[in-house]
Amino acid sequence: MFSDKGMFFNKAGFFNEAGVPGRMGRKVGSTWNILAPAKLNLYLEVLGSRADGFHALETLMVPVRVYDQLFWQGVDTSSSGKGLTLRVRNLLPVASRSDQLLEDLSDNLVLRAARLLAKTAGIVPSGRFDLIKRIPLQAGMGGGSSDAAATLMLANAAWEIGYSQSQLMPLAAQLGSDVPFFLARYFRSRGAAICRGRGELVEPVNRLPQLHFVVAKPEAGLSTAEVFGHLPVRTETSDELTALSHARLSGLISALQSGAIASAACKMTNRLETAAARLAPWLAAMREIFSKTGCVGHFMTGSGSAYVGVMRSATQARRAARRLATINLEAGNLEVENLKDRLKMGSVFATSSC
Numbered sequence: 089m090f091s092d093k094g095m096f097f098n099k100a101g102f103f104n105e106a107g108v109p110g111r112m113g114r115k116v117g118s119t120w121n122i123l124a125p126a127k128l129n130l131y132l133e134v135l136g137s138r139a140d141g142f143h144a145l146e147t148l149m150v151p152v153r154v155y156d157q158l159f160w161q162g163v164d165t166s167s168s169g170k171g172l173t174l175r176v177r178n179l180l181p182v183a184s185r186s187d188q189l190l191e192d193l194s195d196n197l198v199l200r201a202a203r204l205l206a207k208t209a210g211i212v213p214s215g216r217f218d219l220i221k222r223i224p225l226q227a228g229m230g231g232g233s234s235d236a237a238a239t240l241m242l243a244n245a246a247w248e249i250g251y252s253q254s255q256l257m258p259l260a261a262q263l264g265s266d267v268p269f270f271l272a273r274y275f276r277s278r279g280a281a282i283c284r285g286r287g288e289l290v291e292p293v294n295r296l297p298q299l300h301f302v303v304a305k306p307e308a309g310l311s312t313a314e315v316f317g318h319l320p321v322r323t324e325t326s327d328e329l330t331a332l333s334h335a336r337l338s339g340l341i342s343a344l345q346s347g348a349i350a351s352a353a354c355k356m357t358n359r360l361e362t363a364a365a366r367l368a369p370w371l372a373a374m375r376e377i378f379s380k381t382g383c384v385g386h387f388m389t390g391s392g393s394a395y396v397g398v399m400r401s402a403t404q405a406r407r408a409a410r411r412l413a414t415i416n417l418e419a420g421n422l423e424v425e426n427l428k429d430r431l432k433m434g435s436v437f438a439t440s441s442c
């Protein structure tokens with residue numbers, strides 16, 4: 089099942105891309121490791137509410153080069169009997185906020201994913217996961233979901249379960265709406281995809297150019313459930329919304345595929361941003377700040393609170409990140425009307441699509 093270099097093979101004979109360490113799950117000595125990328129939503133439309141309490145979505149997501157890293161080290165079950173444990177090393181810049189959210193590890197998506205896989209496969213593994221967190225929390229960048237997908241991939245390899253993509257996908261969907269997107273990415277070289285349903289129906293999108301972004305994560309996070317709960321009421325029917333959304337998304341993808349980045353960036357929208365603005369008055373300030381970065385388009389990603397500017401090049405993105413990081417973001421220093429709250433920036437960084 090494994091090559092002598094520790095690259096992962098599934099039963100269908102699929103193997104890791106050469107030169108991308110940790111992408112599929114890789115063994116070095118007795119430790120397995122895998123990279124879990126973040127994502128950005130370049131487009132998100134809500135098409136209606138569903139009977140299961142979720143919302144029907146159409147979204148275009150791209151993985152970006154900000155990674156959590158997951159390690160697994162197994163122990164002999166007979167001697168330890170400790171089951172599965174998790175240690176988290178937090179490399180996030182806003183320590184206080186992140187530490188709070190990472191305190192209770194028992195319900196962490198890494199352990200939930202590992203337990204679900206073990207139960208489904210009928211095995212009782214024992215050992216420790218170590219998770220290095222770099223993806224901001226409550227940012228709409230899919231950190232927890234990506235960790236869950238990475239856990240399924242890593243444990244599937246390390247525990248020699250050998251499930252195929254189609255066997256792992258239903259487990260991913262049980263763990264969260266964004267988890268299938270991240271899981272599917274491990275089985276392709278590029279990872280952009282349209283996600284529909286509640287997010288779990290993944291349709292790969294090819295031939296997108298590499299995109300460059302500047303991302304600002306304010307200290308305040310936003311809860312996904314709360315943002316969905318503040319969506320404005322729409323007058324259009326679900327069918328009308330679906331037809332409109334298809335047309336808009338096709339236009340965006342065509343513009344991207346033809347390399348018309350500025351025209352594409354104007355078509356990048358996020359319906360959840362309207363909902364988030366009701367909860368977070370500082371979003372107005374964020375929009376104002378980004379309109380002055382020289383970006384070709386800007387929007388909130390997923391359910392927030394990270395805000396994204398599309399830049400023409402990696403150099404421009406780095407420059408914009410440096411400039412944004414030095415702005416004093418206290419309300420009094422911003423020329424923004426209707427800013428009721430203080431906008432405190434947690435972190436600002438440049439990144440690119442994978």
Ligand code: C5P
Nearest residue numbers: 141142143145264265286287312313316
């Ligand atoms: O699936 P996930 O755990 O990421 O969803 C978190 C919350 O976001 C859900 O409990 C639900 O309130 C909301 N949600 C939704 N419709 C979706 C995805 C998420 O209403 N398609």
